[in-house]
Amino acid sequence: MTDHDVPRGVLSGYRVIDCSIAMAGPFAAQRLGDLGADVIKVEPTAGEWQRFASAGGARGNRINVSFLSLNRNKRSLAIDLKSVEGAAAVRALLATADVFLQNYRPGVAARLGLDYESVRAVNPSIVYVSISGYGETGPYATRPGQDLLVQAMSGAMLSAGRAGEPPSPAGQYLADAVTASTAFEGVLAALLHRERTGEGQLVTVNMLDALTTLQMQELSVFTVGGVPQERGSEPNAHVYIRAPYGVFATADGYLALGFADLETLGRLIDEPTFAGMDPEVEGWTHRDELYRRTADRLREKTTDHWLDTLLPAGIWAGPVYGYADLVADPQIAHNGTFVTYDHPTEGTISVPGFPYRFSATPPRIDRGAPLVGQHTRELLDELGLDADDLLGRGVVAETVLTPADTLS
Numbered sequence: 001m002t003d004h005d006v007p008r009g010v011l012s013g014y015r016v017i018d019c020s021i022a023m024a025g026p027f028a029a030q031r032l033g034d035l036g037a038d039v040i041k042v043e044p045t046a047g048e049w050q051r052f053a054s055a056g057g058a059r060g061n062r063i064n065v066s067f068l069s070l071n072r073n074k075r076s077l078a079i080d081l082k083s084v085e086g087a088a089a090v091r092a093l094l095a096t097a098d099v100f101l102q103n104y105r106p107g108v109a110a111r112l113g114l115d116y117e118s119v120r121a122v123n124p125s126i127v128y129v130s131i132s133g134y135g136e137t138g139p140y141a142t143r144p145g146q147d148l149l150v151q152a153m154s155g156a157m158l159s160a161g162r163a164g165e166p167p168s169p170a171g172q173y174l175a176d177a178v179t180a181s182t183a184f185e186g187v188l189a190a191l192l193h194r195e196r197t198g199e200g201q202l203v204t205v206n207m208l209d210a211l212t213t214l215q216m217q218e219l220s221v222f223t224v225g226g227v228p229q230e231r232g233s234e235p236n237a238h239v240y241i242r243a244p245y246g247v248f249a250t251a252d253g254y255l256a257l258g259f260a261d262l263e264t265l266g267r268l269i270d271e272p273t274f275a276g277m278d279p280e281v282e283g284w285t286h287r288d289e290l291y292r293r294t295a296d297r298l299r300e301k302t303t304d305h306w307l308d309t310l311l312p313a314g315i316w317a318g319p320v321y322g323y324a325d326l327v328a329d330p331q332i333a334h335n336g337t338f339v340t341y342d343h344p345t346e347g348t349i350s351v352p353g354f355p356y357r358f359s360a361t362p363p364r365i366d367r368g369a370p371l372v373g374q375h376t377r378e379l380l381d382e383l384g385l386d387a388d389d390l391l392g393r394g395v396v397a398e399t400v401l402t403p404a405d406t407l408s
Helices: 024-034 065-070 084-094 116-122 147-153 174-197 207-214 216-223 262-269 287-298 303-313 323-327 330-335 376-383 387-392
Strands: 015-019 038-043 074-079 099-102 127-132 201-206 246-249 254-258 316-319 338-343 347-352
Touching: 015 024, 015 084, 024 038, 024 065, 024 074, 024 099, 024 127, 024 174, 038 084, 065 347, 074 084, 074 376, 084 116, 084 376, 084 387, 099 174, 116 127, 127 174, 147 174, 147 207, 174 201, 174 207, 201 207, 207 216, 246 287, 254 287, 254 303, 262 287, 262 303, 303 316, 376 387
Parallel strands: 015 038, 015 099, 038 074, 099 127, 127 201
Antiparallel strands: 246 254, 254 316, 338 347
């Protein structure tokens, strides 16, 4: 089977214009590209901001790892949107598109002529997705929508840890990732509506709502059940889950433990005080005590010992991994969670792949993250515009790959 015989993704035939920066928007657009959409990244002639902000200091050869990780399966059009010619070229591009995605600061889209009404005038059936930090309007509309700040405001940080101690943020860019998935869902739903009715629409997504609605169960316990969000004196992993629940030190590492039957757990870890306890009663009323006693016992033996002891008895327990452990795990290997491909300037790349499987139209990587304007000429040719003229007047920029640029 040749590459051309491989089924294209389920979104093959759709075109997405990605005018977003940083993580949430580009990640959403990448997911669409993974499913076969033709994603065109429209960026300034000098390149998108994320090209110059290297998470972890991982700068790469020509493309830093942050940008590389969020922009595969895209073509890059590097263009000056503030110029008359650039604006005209983008309008021509919008006329061919199915989805337009942006996360500009308030007012920027309108100044560029890329607000919803302006774009709809060019393409009435387009699905227009606008991502913001806190909402399109309102008292916080102009605040910076940054991941840590949104996590802090969402209330989530105060659902774990010890009372009186500073709360801990999530160990991933949670608000950005959840917002990306929410925008991705919004695009798919709006495209389905358009397939049924022919009608495009405006889809707005904001980071604060995305992270708030993710806490559907926790916030319902608070708003409907009236249970206060109170941390205890021990670092139980969640205020609304009975003890013992959390991560515990062992003789050689850590163990995650949750929802244990107290009688069974007490017998297995040699803690006689758990005998006769009802997990749905004492699990709440003696939460800190249960955590402390469990922690004292688990510290006595190794993680493997406890896994071998607890798992056969039906106790929910698991190892605590770092990234090195995760990428070497046999289940990860079995699932094919990571994918490997060759990038012309960055070499062999191994990265997380796709969180879904399709039997008929599997996602795949057709191209790695592009260099700035790598596809400018190709896209202008498709639109019937004079690439040499626009390049000569600085309206657009391009990067031409040569054999010297590529890694063998």
